Amino acid sequence: TFHQRVFSGMQPTSTLHLGNYLGALTNWVAMQETHECIYCVVDMHAITVWQDPADLTRAIREVTAAYVAAGIDTKKSIIFNQSQVHQHAELAWVFNCVARLGWLNRMTQFKEKAGKDKENASIGLYAYPALMAADILLYKATHVPVGEDQKQHLELARDIAQKFNNDFGVQIEQRGLATGNLGFFPQPEPMIQGPAPRVMSLRDGTKKMSKSDASDNSRINLTDDAETIAQKIRKAKTDPDALPSEEKGLEGRPEAENLVGIYAGLNGQTKAQVLGQFGGGQFSGFKAALVDLAVEKLSPIAGEMRRLLDDVGHIDAILGDGAQRAQAIAAPIMRDVKDIVGF
Ligand code: ADP
Numbered sequence: 001t002f003h004q005r006v007f008s009g010m011q012p013t014s015t016l017h018l019g020n021y022l023g024a025l026t027n028w029v030a031m032q033e034t035h036e037c038i039y040c041v042v043d044m045h046a047i048t049v050w051q052d053p054a055d056l057t058r059a060i061r062e063v064t065a066a067y068v069a070a071g072i073d074t075k076k077s078i079i080f081n082q083s084q085v086h087q088h089a090e091l092a093w094v095f096n097c098v099a100r101l102g103w104l105n106r107m108t109q110f111k112e113k114a115g116k117d118k119e120n121a122s123i124g125l126y127a128y129p130a131l132m133a134a135d136i137l138l139y140k141a142t143h144v145p146v147g148e149d150q151k152q153h154l155e156l157a158r159d160i161a162q163k164f165n166n167d168f169g170v171q172i173e174q175r176g177l178a179t180g181n182l183g184f185f186p187q188p189e190p191m192i193q194g195p196a197p198r199v200m201s202l203r204d205g206t207k208k209m210s211k212s213d214a215s216d217n218s219r220i221n222l223t224d225d226a227e228t229i230a231q232k233i234r235k236a237k238t239d240p241d242a243l244p245s246e247e248k249g250l251e252g253r254p255e256a257e258n259l260v261g262i263y264a265g266l267n268g269q270t271k272a273q274v275l276g277q278f279g280g281g282q283f284s285g286f287k288a289a290l291v292d293l294a295v296e297k298l299s300p301i302a303g304e305m306r307r308l309l310d311d312v313g314h315i316d317a318i319l320g321d322g323a324q325r326a327q328a329i330a331a332p333i334m335r336d337v338k339d340i341v342g343f
């Protein structure tokens, strides 16, 4: 079997939000106890849509600070930014030549992000999933904790791994580079966990909470202060009914389900437990409790981020050290890939 290794990443495109926190970061922190973990700031993914360069530099540091503030421990885990390990770009090119156009044509995130004017989308935005496959497989990572929105991309990474293993099966075999009968690359497993794997917009329970949403009221940012968090939760869309006392009462009530899921995620509970406490009550009371909980959990993270960002040199040192440790794993794997391909 392959060595158990976790890889995941976030884009430094703007401030991280509650969806990133509950759908990914909290799980990343937990996985440090059981796995070897590599957490990347995926700056090369960020530029698939236009980024102001100065904003990008700032966002790379801010996401790094968010990782550390949320509880990623650099003694246990590797934190680095993608562009500092050139093998990501090298392997992505090989994978661009392994992946088929038809596979990428099926990616729903491209359709959403490219919008109506597809002719004007960057080639990078289209090829994004091949770079993501390279990010993961460059470390032969076996587990990828992500939100539900990334599931389709993970399936593509598995297809790419399998096609590479098949296309180059003879070369892999000849060089003794297969792990048992599993081939050169593992099939990375998505790990979609927790009570809030898909946090929805506070304004529309049918859309996911996202930094690309034009309305800032649709999301809670990790850097929001207590008053902003309170206002956003008070304004969050709900329906007129009381909270149900059982989970099936949330069916067809996306906004209610979302707020209950957020509460559960922040408090490390299940939705059923939350409803056990608040079922039968009105939203006004529940929202007040949610404000208190969100402020209690998120304020220390925002405070720690501010403290870390006061010392940019320290952040850059974390990234520099992480890049070296990442490269120590990536370089020999990329050398094998080049050998296998015939370079
Ligand atoms: P965004 O979708 O806001 O651009 P990223 O693509 O950088 O964010 O995603 C970073 C991580 O956060 C991924 O693991 C993704 O699955 C997770 N994530 C993003 N939005 C949500 C959400 N609304 N609910 C749960 N997880 C999310």
Ligand code: NA
Pocket: 149
């Ligand atoms: Na995403």
